Amino acid sequence: MEVTINNKSHEVDADPAMPILYVLRDLLGLTGTKFGCGVGQCGACTIHLDGVPIRSCLTPISVADGKKLTTVEGLAAERLHPVQQAWVDNKVPQCGYCQSGQMMSAVALLNRNNNPTDEDIVRSMQGNICRCGTYPRIKAAIKQAASVMREEAKS
Ligand code: FES
Ligand code: FES
Numbered sequence: 001m002e003v004t005i006n007n008k009s010h011e012v013d014a015d016p017a018m019p020i021l022y023v024l025r026d027l028l029g030l031t032g033t034k035f036g037c038g039v040g041q042c043g044a045c046t047i048h049l050d051g052v053p054i055r056s057c058l059t060p061i062s063v064a065d066g067k068k069l070t071t072v073e074g075l076a077a078e079r080l081h082p083v084q085q086a087w088v089d090n091k092v093p094q095c096g097y098c099q100s101g102q103m104m105s106a107v108a109l110l111n112r113n114n115n116p117t118d119e120d121i122v123r124s125m126q127g128n129i130c131r132c133g134t135y136p137r138i139k140a141a142i143k144q145a146a147s148v149m150r151e152e153a154k155s
Contacts, residue, residue, distance in 0.1 A: 020064055
């Protein structure tokens with residue numbers, strides 16, 4: 001299978017049924033995406049498939065053949081993505097385990113709506129569980145990133 005991951009093309013030799021999460025972590029060494037529950041319940045494994053957030057623990061690699069995946073490793077270009085910068089500025093992580101999935105869901109939200117209400121944030125982020133309870137900081141960071149992204153959209 002031919003899969004573009006973070007703008008780089010990869011020839012993936014794997015069982016087509018293998019979850020994308022295992023391909024990323026075990027075959028390609030991209031360990032930023034985390035295994036939380038493995039059954040689609042926690043959001044720790046969230047990545048983007050052609051820009052849409054998916055649960056990589058449940059999605060077979062065959063679905064990504066010929067498509068584009070983005071993982072947390074692919075968010076930063078010359079500088080941190082505004083979401084990553086906001087996570088740093090707001091000191092969001094506690095243990096950190098859930099946070100790459102949180103950021104991938106936040107980026108997906110802000111790509112479709114860079115001025116989300118509290119309700120939009122809660123609705124979009126509700127599939128991402130944080131056992132450390134960092135939700136208030138996540139919300140503050142999303143608002144900061146939204147404001148930066150709105151400014152960037154003007155220039
Ligand atoms: Fe995929 Fe929990 S590890 S949703
Ligand atoms: Fe620990 Fe979210 S920071 S699970």
